[in-house]
Amino acid sequence: MWQIILKRENEISLSRQLFYAMKDMILEGQIRSGEALPSSRGLAKDMSISRSTVNEAYDMLETEGYIVTHQGAPTRVKEGLYLEKHQKHHEEALFPVITLADKPYKVDFKTGQPDVSLFPRYVWNQMMYKSFEQLSDKDLGYFGTAGYESLRVEISHWLFRKRGLSAKPQDIFITSGTTQALSILVTMLSKAGLPFAVEDPCHRGLLEVIENSGNSILGISVDQEGMKTALLEAHDFSAVYVTPSHQFPLGSILTAERRIELIRLARQKKFYIIEDDYDSEFRYVGASVTPLYSMDKEQVLYTGSFSKTLYPALRIGFVILPPKLHSEWMYLRKHLDVQNPIVEQAALAEFLNQRKLDKYIQQISRMYEKKRKALTTSIYECFGEQCSILGDETGLHLVLKIPGAHFDEFFIEKCQNAGIRVFPIEHYCISKGNHMDQLMLGYGHLKVEEIQKSVSRLYNLIMDTE
Incomplete structure (x- = not known):
């Protein structure tokens, strides 16, 4: 009856297969509104299945509101359930096929893209297991939008060891990578009608974040001394984005004179500076470059991540904020995705505590x-x-x-x-x-x-x- 074919070898039960088939036929109008359904005994005989299988399918249809039953009366399809299907070409236009795999290149x-071949997977796996075992029941709930407390403390220590950067744990907020940090900061710092000033050239991902938020962009050209900060004088803007330790993509370092000029302008014009320190852990000539944040902890918002130093799929980053921005950050982050996964944060805290990251970066x-x-x-x-x-x-x-x-x-x-x-x-x-x-x-x-x-x-x- 109705040419319904059930597959006994399928992992889906026969009753649920029957339910799906009848539901689709009702929605497509093949079984019309008000139409009486055959008795469970009769349908079971026609399809060579047990009566209990049919009863289970009918129960599912009734529970989801597709059929109505009355004592002493036939079971009927509920009125008004016909749903016209989308045309296939509309679906293809709205949802184009996306190929996730990279094209192979010679x-x-x-x-x-860092080299993850030397990443100590066994050690990391052990720390993940150990960290999960030590987490409390409270930790496994909605434990905190700011991030796992031990990780914030360890990042504070790590920044001081590696970058000479002094940052309080309570000013450090854990993110799902730098892109998320930038997205929230753009929302926080946006001023009506004013653009975000960025280095030109600049990372395409940042430009997309700003444009997708409905804000405009002001490109400030870059030379061998970094952003030409003197060009900022004639403009007003929401905030300034810089990569002072290793300008992306040209690689220059923002000079001391321009750093001072940028901070003076930030204080004078009352804007924030977003500092993206994306890969300065790897320095091959001379000492590491001191972050701009060290010169002004009120006007500079520092972002970093562990995508290059560990592996990109980890999706753990952080931002350092002055106290006046804490509550707004917490509100926006809470209503975005609440928090990062706890186990990875706990494992990273232990990885930092045991100086495993320090040794791995050296290697x-x-x-x-x-x-x-x-x-x-x-x-x-x-x-x-x-x-x-x-x-x-x-x-x-x-x-x-x-x-x-x-x-x-x-x-x-x-x-x-x-x-x-x-x-x-x-x-x-x-x-x-x-x-x-x-x-x-x-x-x-x-x-x-x-x-x-x-x-x-x-x-x-x-x-x-x-």
């Missing part, structure tokens, strides 16, 4: 230094004196500049066709045309033995393009 200079820094040397050596061997390298003293990427080159959309298409992923600096520019001769090369994830071959392939493609 040469991949993507940025922001992977030596590995990244080898990759950096292999990359810079290969670049000079292939390109010779015609090129220059920028921003390679810190982080997991560098900038290759070839005077006279023109890295446009045609070049990118040619790279993709050749199986090479590389990003021109122009991709990150707000004002176009000033960095056409520069490419950003990420190397954190590359294998040392593959770097020379990868650079050679890029060189051959560039020469062929010219």
